[in-house]
Amino acid sequence: MSRFIALLPAAGSGSRMASSTPKQYLPLLGEPLMLHTLRALATVAQIEQVVVVLSPEDEWFDLVETALAAPGDHAHPGHAALAQKLRVLRCGGASRAETVRNGLRELASTLDAADWVLVHDAARPCLQAGDVIRLIDSLQSDPVGGLLAVPVADTLKRADAAERVATTVSREQLWRAQTPQMFRHGALLAALSSCADSNITDEASALEAQGLAPRLIMGSERNIKVTYPADLALATLYLQAATSA
Numbered sequence: 001m002s003r004f005i006a007l008l009p010a011a012g013s014g015s016r017m018a019s020s021t022p023k024q025y026l027p028l029l030g031e032p033l034m035l036h037t038l039r040a041l042a043t044v045a046q047i048e049q050v051v052v053v054l055s056p057e058d059e060w061f062d063l064v065e066t067a068l069a070a071p072g073d074h075a076h077p078g079h080a081a082l083a084q085k086l087r088v089l090r091c092g093g094a095s096r097a098e099t100v101r102n103g104l105r106e107l108a109s110t111l112d113a114a115d116w117v118l119v120h121d122a123a124r125p126c127l128q129a130g131d132v133i134r135l136i137d138s139l140q141s142d143p144v145g146g147l148l149a150v151p152v153a154d155t156l157k158r159a160d161a162a163e164r165v166a167t168t169v170s171r172e173q174l175w176r177a178q179t180p181q182m183f184r185h186g187a188l189l190a191a192l193s194s195c196a197d198s199n200i201t202d203e204a205s206a207l208e209a210q211g212l213a214p215r216l217i218m219g220s221e222r223n224i225k226v227t228y229p230a231d232l233a234l235a236t237l238y239l240q241a242a243t244s245a
C-alpha cells in the first residue's frame with residue numbers, strides 16, 4: 001500500500017516580500033505563517049509524514065517549535081498530529097527545485113519509489129484539508145500524478161518593454177498551477193534529477209519534460225501563495241473565514 005508524504009520547500013528568502021524576516025516566518029494571526037501550512041497538511045489522516053526542508057542557514061524555525069510546544073490549554077488541536085508527523089531537514093538549495101530534489105534524496109532511504117509525495121509551498125498557508133483529500137482521492141490510482149490548479153478567469157495581456165499591451169493571450173484551457181503537486185517519489189526524484197532546466201518553478205514541469213501529462217485537479221482561489229506584502233492581509237482574511245465557517 002503506497003504511503004503519502006508531504007514535503008514542504010521552506011528554504012526561500014522571500015525577496016519579493018521585502019522583509020528582513022523570511023516570509024514563511026512572518027506572523028499570521030499571531031503564529032508563524034509556516035505553522036498554518038504545516039497544520040493544514042498534518043490534519044489530513046492519509047498523510048503519514050510532514051517533511052519541511054529548511055535552508056542549512058535557517059535561524060528561524062525555533063519560532064515554529066516554540067509555538068508547537070505551547071502548553072496544553074493554549075495548544076491548537078492540530079498540534080498533536082503535527083508533532084507526531086513532523087520531520088525537519090536542513091538541506092534546502094539555491095532554487096525551489098534544488099530544495100525539493102535535495103529533500104527527496106534525503107527521503108530515498110525511507111520511502112519506496114511508489115510512495116506518493118505531495119510537494120506544497122510553505123508559503124501557501126490557506127490550504128484546506130478538503131482540497132488535499134480531493135487531490136489524493138483523484139490521483140492515488142493515476143499513472144502520472146498531478147496538481148491542484150484553478151482555471152484562468154481574467155483576460156491575459158502580454159506586455160511590451162514599455163509595459164503596454166503587446167498582445168492578448170487566449171485564456172482558453174489555461175490554468176494557474178498551485179500546490180500540493182502529487183507524484184510518486186521515484187518518478188519525481190528521477191525527473192528532477194534529469195531535468196536540464198534547473199529554473200523550473202514547479203514539480204509538474206519536470207514530469208512534463210519527461211513527456212508525461214500531469215492531471216489538473218480543481219483547487220481553490222483561497223490557496224494563495226504569499227509572495228508580496230499585500231498577500232498577508234488576504235491570507236489573514238481567508239484563514240479567519242475558514243475558522244469561522
Ligand SMILES: Nc1ccn([C@@H]2O[C@H](COP(=O)(O)OP(=O)(O)OP(=O)(O)O)[C@@H](O)[C@H]2O)c(=O)n1
Pocket residue numbers: 008009010011012013014015016017024053092093094095096097099100121122123124225226227
Ligand atoms: N531556494 C528556495 C526557494 C524557494 N523555496 C520555497 O518555495 C516556496 C515557493 O517559493 P517562493 O514563493 O518564490 O518563495 P521565495 O523564493 O522565498 O520568494 P522570492 O521568490 O520572492 O524570493 C516557498 O515556500 C519557498 O520557501 C525553497 O524551498 N527554496
Ligand SMILES: C[C@](O)(CO)[C@H](O)COP(=O)(O)O
Pocket residue numbers: 096121176177178179201202203225
Ligand atoms: C509551485 C508554484 O507555487 C506553482 O504556482 C510556483 O511555481 C512557485 O513559484 P515561486 O516563484 O517559487 O514562488
